Amino acid sequence: MENEIEFKNVCKSFYSLKGETHVLQNMNFTIKKGEIVAIVGPSGCGKSTLLNLISGLIKPDQGTIQISKKVGYMFQKDNLLEWRTVYKNITLGPEIKKIKVDNKHIDTLLEKYGLSEFKFHYPKELSGGMRQRVALLRTLVLDPDILLLDEPFSSLDYQTKITVQDDIYKIIKETQKTTILVTHDITEAIAMANRVLVLTKRPSTIKAVFDIQLDLKEEKTPFLARNSAKFKDYFNLIWEALDIHE
Ligand SMILES: Nc1ncnc2c1ncn2[C@@H]1O[C@H](COP(=O)(O)OP(=O)(O)OP(=O)(O)O)[C@@H](O)[C@H]1O
Ligand SMILES: [Mg+2]
Structure with a gap:
């Protein structure tokens, strides 16, 4: 299978009057087409920086990054535009790129994510979870090949989170999108990903990699993944690799 993302010896620091912050070392x-890779690591270690590099928003100081396909990015902060309605937020990307939108497709997505009633509402009228769903739809509507998700489910309540994880997983699988999911939730990483990268604290590098194979009898969904006997073993391994006392 072809590599869609390749990082080679990538280093990144930020400079300010207070000095240098050495983030990635x-x-x-490499990530292949159709993979779902979860990234976990201590707060501030450089996970969002990594996604910013993949999206091309920032450049590495050293090393090379190769990306072979179109990238869609859902930021950690939802960045909804307060003066545009839900519908106008979702169609922002196509509008900028001067691509015609399929309104029927957008209505189906709105329906699916429980946002139909709010199509012409403004972000300030939405709950945190609804805002996050709008941000996700805005990313999906451009049909990227590579999906960068920075803590996409973090402001959802527990039950919504479990169902939205299943929905998104289904979309990713059906459309064979290559996905990088940044999360603080170890169970989410194991339930969603086929590979989990654990980062060290700053200057961050890859500390451990886990290939997730859950031996499920039925077809995998994030919900069913939690029933696997191996789930708890992966949890313990990743917990240890994260080593909060380090
Ligand atoms: N544009 C920037 N300018 C200066 N420093 C930055 C910039 N972006 C990130 N940093 C610094 O780089 C480090 C890594 O930040 P980053 O947001 O990538 O961490 P993170 O792993 O995503 O954290 P969190 O888990 O809290 O989201 C932090 O110390 C942050 O202050
Ligand atoms: Mg972050």
Whole structure:
């Protein structure tokens, strides 16, 4: 299978009057088409920076990054435009790119995510979870090949989170999108991903990689994944690799 993302010896620092923040140190990894890779690591270690590099928003100081396909990015903060309705937020990307939108498709997505009633509402009228769903739809509507999700479910309540995880997983699988999911939730990483990268604290590099194979009898969904006997073993391994006392 072809590599869609390749990092070779990537280093990144930020500079300010207070000095240098050395964020990423020698990051090396490849991601193939259709993979779902979860990234976990201590707060502030550079996970969002990694997605910013993949999206091309920022450039590495050293090393090379190769990306072979179109990238869609759902930011950690939802960045909804307060003066545009839900519908106008979702169609922002196509509008900028001067692509015609399929309104029927958008209505189906709105329906699916329980947002139909709010199509012409403004972001300030939405709950945190609804805002996050709008941000996700805005990313999906451009049909990217590579999906970058920065803590996409973090402001959802527990039950909504479990159902939205299943929905998104289904979309990702059906459309064979390559996905990088940044999360603080170890169970979410195991339930969604086929590979989990654990990062060290700053300057961050890859500390451990886990290939997730859950031996499920039925076809995998994030919900069913939690029933696998191996789930708890992966949880313990990743917990240990994260080593909060380090
Ligand atoms: N544009 C920037 N300018 C200066 N420093 C930055 C910039 N972006 C990130 N940093 C610094 O780089 C480090 C990594 O930030 P980043 O947001 O990538 O961490 P993170 O792993 O996503 O954290 P969290 O888990 O809290 O979301 C932090 O110390 C942050 O202050
Ligand atoms: Mg972050």
